[in-house]
Amino acid sequence: MFSHGADSALDASAGGVGVSAGGLTVPARFVWPHGGKRVFVTGNFTRWTEHTPMSPAEGCPTVFQATFYLPPGIYQYKFCVDGEWKHDEGQTTTTGEYGVVNTLYLTREFDHINNVVSPTTPGSMDVDNENFQRNVSLSDGALQDGSPRISEAAIQISRCRVAEYLNAHTGYDLLPDSGKVIALDINLPVKQSFHILHEQGIPVAPLWDTYRGQFVGLLSPLDFILILRELETHGSNLTEEQLETHTISAWKEAKRQTYGRNDGQWRSNQHLVQATPYESLRDIAMKILQTGVSTVPIIYSSTSDGSFPQLLHLASLSGILKCICRYFKNSTGSLPILNQPVCTIPLGTWVPRIGEPNGHPLAMLRHNASLSSALTLLVQAGVSSIPIVDENDSLIDTYSRSDITALAKDKVYTHIRLDEMTVQQALQLGQDANSPFGLFNGQRCQMCLRSDPLLKVMERLANPGVRRVFIVEAGSKRVEGIVSLSDIFKFLLS
Numbered sequence: 001m002f003s004h005g006a007d008s009a010l011d012a013s014a015g016g017v018g019v020s021a022g023g024l025t026v027p028a029r030f031v032w033p034h035g036g037k038r039v040f041v042t043g044n045f046t047r048w049t050e051h052t053p054m055s056p057a058e059g060c061p062t063v064f065q066a067t068f069y070l071p072p073g074i075y076q077y078k079f080c081v082d083g084e085w086k087h088d089e090g091q092t093t094t095t096g097e098y099g100v101v102n103t104l105y106l107t108r109e110f111d112h113i114n115n116v117v118s119p120t121t122p123g124s125m126d127v128d129n130e131n132f133q134r135n136v137s138l139s140d141g142a143l144q145d146g147s148p149r150i151s152e153a154a155i156q157i158s159r160c161r162v163a164e165y166l167n168a169h170t171g172y173d174l175l176p177d178s179g180k181v182i183a184l185d186i187n188l189p190v191k192q193s194f195h196i197l198h199e200q201g202i203p204v205a206p207l208w209d210t211y212r213g214q215f216v217g218l219l220s221p222l223d224f225i226l227i228l229r230e231l232e233t234h235g236s237n238l239t240e241e242q243l244e245t246h247t248i249s250a251w252k253e254a255k256r257q258t259y260g261r262n263d264g265q266w267r268s269n270q271h272l273v274q275a276t277p278y279e280s281l282r283d284i285a286m287k288i289l290q291t292g293v294s295t296v297p298i299i300y301s302s303t304s305d306g307s308f309p310q311l312l313h314l315a316s317l318s319g320i321l322k323c324i325c326r327y328f329k330n331s332t333g334s335l336p337i338l339n340q341p342v343c344t345i346p347l348g349t350w351v352p353r354i355g356e357p358n359g360h361p362l363a364m365l366r367h368n369a370s371l372s373s374a375l376t377l378l379v380q381a382g383v384s385s386i387p388i389v390d391e392n393d394s395l396i397d398t399y400s401r402s403d404i405t406a407l408a409k410d411k412v413y414t415h416i417r418l419d420e421m422t423v424q425q426a427l428q429l430g431q432d433a434n435s436p437f438g439l440f441n442g443q444r445c446q447m448c449l450r451s452d453p454l455l456k457v458m459e460r461l462a463n464p465g466v467r468r469v470f471i472v473e474a475g476s477k478r479v480e481g482i483v484s485l486s487d488i489f490k491f492l493l494s
């Protein structure tokens with residue numbers, strides 16, 4: 001049933017398979033641990049034409065193994081167990097266009113992903129119990145600019161490598177060598193609290209309840225946005241004079257009553273989402289994604305009941321992404337997707353091309369739009385920042401939720417109307433305020449081209465305070481797409 005070519009570049013033997021004729025090769029051990037009488041292995045490293053018999057492991061007759069010497073790379077393979085084709089469900093797999101599932105193998109020394117996952121490489125096979133047929137698996141399709149999409153095999157390998165890294169590292173790996181974490185007492189006046197956020201150049205601060213001896217929440221720019229909208233539309237409920245003495249605790253309670261029943265990202269949570277330094281980076285990232293928060297405090301307590309908590313750090317997706325970039329930057333071969341153009345990877349939100357169905361529109365504003373419309377869009381769209389464009393949809397700036405804290409300086413918010421101030425004026429006000437810590441200083445508007453590698457996009461998103469990267473057209477700077485931190489992590493952790 002199986003033929004074995006005598007002139008093969010891979011010469012099977014009892015102790016393994018011989019060295020390939022050209023270039024560096026490394027041992028690759030394939031294992032079938034699920035029993036059987038006669039087990040064979042084949043894959044794209046033999047072009048699916050040879051079927052190597054596997055030998056039972058010494059002292060374990062249900063485990064079959066075979067060793068090959070292969071050039072570093074990604075390989076697809078399949079087992080034939082007693083005449084039936086099978087894949088190992090305990091290992092990473094990929095599904096071809098005909099629905100055939102193959103197992104993936106990645107050598108540790110893999111450096112040249114393009115030689116393995118290119119469209120011309122035989123990558124999948126279609127088999128039944130009697131006949132074996134080899135099929136060439138092409139890429140998922142070409143984009144409008146002719147760039148082939150990255151293969152599903154490379155995506156799955158990359159996800160596995162990222163998951164391994166995140167599971168092996170904990171919240172302790174996010175702690176800086178030195179630094180400070182600012183917390184606010186819930187009895188501080190709201191006005192004073194946002195002035196502190198602006199002066200310190202921080203977007204978020206944990207809230208401390210002295211009476212309970214616990215951290216009970218976060219104060220964020222969204223709170224200030226909602227307060228300003230309350231002042232503008234329901235001035236009789238919360239006046240500027242009351243804001244001088246209105247405490248964070250009172251505002252949070254009012255917010256819970258007003259917005260607590262609203263569905264969506266901005267629903268007020270009853271409990272603070274937090275993490276311990278012992279939790280894996282993957283668990284911390286999943287908490288952020290699942291709850292829709294931007295920051296998770298890392299809190300340590302030496303007691304079992306959580307008393308006497310110590311605030312160690314504020315974890316964010318950008319901090320976790322920075323760890324990923326630092327770890328894989330000098331070994332991009334182990335993460336095949338890093339060198340791929342961002343336009344070939346299924347993530348982010350993109351402006352539809354001519355003839356394409358209209359998907360989710362990008363939320364954009366003109367520079368002469370009112371600040372009120374910008375704040376409404378930030379809340380309703382549930383985004384962290386909005387691209388500001390000119391009449392040709394060319395990117396000129398971005399307005400972020402954290403920019404709103406600039407209005408706290410010198411009580412500027414008491415002298416303006418949100419529907420009369422333009423976004424451009426608000427941005428200029430923030431620049432004139434000249435925060436001493438320079439939030440977004442020199443990096444307000446992060447841009448990339450659709451041809452830029454994913455690593456470049458990830459490195460820009462890893463900068464503190466950056467939540468979105470805008471993909472623009474070369475020359476015109478027309479916005480073509482947006483990739484956010486949550487897009488990256490949803491893609492990597494799916």
